[in-house]
Amino acid sequence: MLVSMKSTATPEQIEAVKEKVRALGFTPHAIGGAQRIAIGITGNQGKIDPSHFLTMGGVADAISVSKPFKLVGREFKPNNTEINVNGSVIGSKELTIIAGPCSVENRDQIIEIADVLSSLGVKFLRGGAFKPRTSPYSFQGLKEKGLAYLDEARNRTGINIVTEVRSEETLAIVAEVTDIIQIGARNMQNFALLEAAGSTGKPILLKRGIPATIEELLMAAEYIAHQGNPDIILCERGIRTFETYTRNTLDLNAIPVIKKLSHLPVIVDPSHGIGRWDGVHPMSMASIAAGADGLIVEVHNDPERALSDGYQSIKPERFKSLLYKLEQLAAIIDRSIPLQLTENITSTNYQ
Amino acid sequence: MLVSMKSTATPEQIEAVKEKVRALGFTPHAIGGAQRIAIGITGNQGKIDPSHFLTMGGVADAISVSKPFKLVGREFKPNNTEINVNGSVIGSKELTIIAGPCSVENRDQIIEIADVLSSLGVKFLRGGAFKPRTSPYSFQGLKEKGLAYLDEARNRTGINIVTEVRSEETLAIVAEVTDIIQIGARNMQNFALLEAAGSTGKPILLKRGIPATIEELLMAAEYIAHQGNPDIILCERGIRTFETYTRNTLDLNAIPVIKKLSHLPVIVDPSHGIGRWDGVHPMSMASIAAGADGLIVEVHNDPERALSDGYQSIKPERFKSLLYKLEQLAAIIDRSIPLQLTENITSTNYQ
């Protein structure tokens, strides 16, 4: 924290700021200039609230210097975090691929998709049972029944389950079934839910909030880590801007920036990130090329009849051809992808 | 909903769209042009998901025509909603003034502020007991103890309490004490909390989410109304933009727009909206001049020592001079404000 004084500040005002710093238990350091004085502060562990100084006489500004997060920061832990989920290691050289429909719609749908994905070597199935929807009149998910179908899909194929928790009330039953608990973008700053989910000990997939800065995403992760749960996967899924051709603006800048700031694995959701099925292939490639640790992709066996997000879902055949390309991309950036592609697939020209 | 076909669409593709419309139970209406065909849809009650058509062959676009909200819309109920809280009618000609500190910090603080506000004629005291904070290391509120102090403040002065609910788990104890349940910006799309709070039957103060469109704010209100609770107060508190001199960008355009779309009362939070104490007076005046039904203002007896939001809080003396100006403003726009200002106050020149 640096407190910058106005050029008109009196010696008394400068002394008052120093006194305040000392009262807070820290050490003030005056830097004298010809025109104005600034007071540096040391000795603090976390962030100091600038309000302590902003309202004082003679103060021009109070500027934070250090980062507010700790447990999730790379300064705290220099090596990448790796999360082992039944043998698949998220954050390792092996890319993590999560795929499946937006919502579990019925038993046959989720079983069929699980079978296809599993046959391709995909290790994680996504599918919403409790759906947070903008409108109370939209399909809200199959709830408990949806969880049961996901459970059946896992038992049948051995695929790991990733499903979203929508409320504290239903956390326990979701946590019982899922292998990774997903916290959706709208709940990124639902701190009660972060704490409750964190304390289950299950790995958490934390999606970036629609208006969240990278720092806020890391602070939300800090809430989970603070519960003693280090198994956090961050997910970039697009932020809100003025652009209207796309549902969101996928912020791939976030990948190298987060990699620098934090040791946590980061994956990308290209389906929400662009919001159009014909953009999923290029944005998936771009995400991995930018350094993401994996993808979460909406794959549906019948997008035209999907109960939600049909327009941004791709069919298994198109997904297969994406995986084939991702495998080639992984190879040139010193990564790998766990697949069972038995045949060469002609690449779809996605331009 | 209007489905616009590509100029290259075949008669079979056009027929398929019509068939799909009929299958959904609605009526298709083809509008023929020289270059392209569009298909209008009628017979639907709510919004139709564009995904039904976007993935079909020959379709160029699918455009929504009607509004997605219903119970909170002015088409549904043309007259303004008025909410009577112990005799103070929110949404009436009388402006609603809610004031108090960001957080309840200790008994003496909240009692002192309640006494001052009450003596000015203010009918609503705000104060957080459960605080959602960006960092897990920041002050999280006095919790149950904070609620008890608020209760004491009410019993002593008769002032109504407005306090925020942070989670489903603590909703019951908050609802027991508060006269109006506040849902914070970060929880605007915490649908489980909206439903739970709505079903208490208490009036709800719903703050606009940081990235929320006006339509999404109204859809969140629709969740509450859908629980049978019509007593909803909307609150504009600033949205996130690229501007960095201010904490948020107060979107006063929202006032006349919401007034046109909805019958619900709308108030403004100028303290969060600009994030600087020296901007609270002008933005309060601007809010009422734009047609807001009231204000929620952060007032603190000792902002320099506040545990949160000190920089955007004003002192009682400054608040008093604001009230004096608001009274004059109310008079010229055919509104009133309930005050007990016994003396003439010299206006602070806030420019």
Place this chain on the structure above:
Amino acid sequence: MLVSMKSTATPEQIEAVKEKVRALGFTPHAIGGAQRIAIGITGNQGKIDPSHFLTMGGVADAISVSKPFKLVGREFKPNNTEINVNGSVIGSKELTIIAGPCSVENRDQIIEIADVLSSLGVKFLRGGAFKPRTSPYSFQGLKEKGLAYLDEARNRTGINIVTEVRSEETLAIVAEVTDIIQIGARNMQNFALLEAAGSTGKPILLKRGIPATIEELLMAAEYIAHQGNPDIILCERGIRTFETYTRNTLDLNAIPVIKKLSHLPVIVDPSHGIGRWDGVHPMSMASIAAGADGLIVEVHNDPERALSDGYQSIKPERFKSLLYKLEQLAAIIDRSIPLQLTENITSTNYQ
């Protein structure tokens, strides 16, 4: 400028930074802490480019402390700038009202509007002759002919002219006719045009760019001031956000913030700021209540047939009733408005 060193910085790296500061001609001040060192810099006149330090070994961050603008800053000139245009003083206690159509469409239109406005006591007529339009297929203005009609309107009524300059090439002919040169939002960072317009010596109305921060607006004004032209009127006209119900988001926070940072007068364009005729009255009131020095309002005698911006223009009758309300508002905030309203007008209820 404060250069914050990493906790791992070596003594050599710290010394290198100090050496660099000295090489730039400034003075380094080390602030020692238990965990990390920061180096304050004094002696500089303007802003120091952080790049000088960001690429050096051991540097964590380089943070600017002072404001980058000078001539337009309140530190440079504490008193409000007042601009006298043929007897009307912009930036004084008297509010400045500029009104007229988006475009000059034909002689009769602009003469008719000038007559009406003049009869109301309005001292400034706006009207575009050279129109910057998003599409090359939209009406681009009457150009030279439009300027001639504006000239005729002034000669006839004595009203002052405000019209936009679209290019360096046409600056000379625009400057010959207009009393105030308007620089549009899209040209706010057309630095060649700013310099050229500034050097004419005519007062400049500078509109905030669609994505411009307040600081960038002030830096654009600094370009004009740097040409020796102090007669600059800033104009808030809405910024671009994610909201889609309104054309722009009018940022009234900018009024008190600019008033604090700069001595220049600030007016508001509510017509572009909300983009709907039914929002012009409330946003005009809000702007003046927030402390703006005036308004620029789109008034058209026949909005339904306007060649541009018809939807956000108001008719003279509605404008008259707005002026009547503004007069009442001005009175309570110690300002005035120059009007010739001969009769009492029943207020339009704009909610």
Place this chain on the structure above:
Amino acid sequence: MLVSMKSTATPEQIEAVKEKVRALGFTPHAIGGAQRIAIGITGNQGKIDPSHFLTMGGVADAISVSKPFKLVGREFKPNNTEINVNGSVIGSKELTIIAGPCSVENRDQIIEIADVLSSLGVKFLRGGAFKPRTSPYSFQGLKEKGLAYLDEARNRTGINIVTEVRSEETLAIVAEVTDIIQIGARNMQNFALLEAAGSTGKPILLKRGIPATIEELLMAAEYIAHQGNPDIILCERGIRTFETYTRNTLDLNAIPVIKKLSHLPVIVDPSHGIGRWDGVHPMSMASIAAGADGLIVEVHNDPERALSDGYQSIKPERFKSLLYKLEQLAAIIDRSIPLQLTENITSTNYQ
């Protein structure tokens, strides 16, 4: 265009809208529903201004259906545009690489960089001679002298020149030297400059404006195409959002979206797009993986001493290792890159 009537619209109001459509020379098509009527319009060539209808009685909304651009749209010209600049074909399977410093700073600097780039096989040198800077106190470029150095660099190495035009006044001298005229982000809607640059007949590199939607970028290109100049290269360079860790938010979604809407080549500027040298490698890879036709990268021989943009510039050695990786990436997406890399370079681990 679809005009949606209110449920309360009278038959007379509906007839009036139809009459207005006919008066404009188009054909109205009423779509009757149980609750409300909509009127489709056909026969128009370009976009219809919604204002024609929005102010009429009984009208609820007027919604555009077709795209506003024409010459640059893929509907107008289905095949990709290829631009041949002295044998290098932009928009072909061969990726276009443009590299060089932000500014030409002195003769030795630009000659040294041109020599290095040329030796790597790079065919395009960027370098600003006329610099648009936010502050009038920042380095504004070497101007004519800078152009002369660029000319010398070309004569010496055969490399093509890409430099920015800052004003209409200096267009002629810039056009004489440069092979591609760059229009910067701040001038994207400087329509006079677009027209003047377009009419030179030189290829134009058009950067997306800081707040520009994809549609506005295409409309700006339409201004150039409308001058009879089809040789336009679009450039995504980041848009402004609320994120503060990065200078801009690189919108890679724009690549597949523009490829679908337009036949023009699209390149990416990762240096401005992320604004940090350590993000240039990952964002370059991501851009090409997303389908971009090339890159414009800031490369500087001595970033620490650069007069502008030093923090986002990379050194030739790092650039070389990027090119090596791009070559591998190009191979797997059926593209190529013209290089003269004589040795295997160990990849820099950019995570």
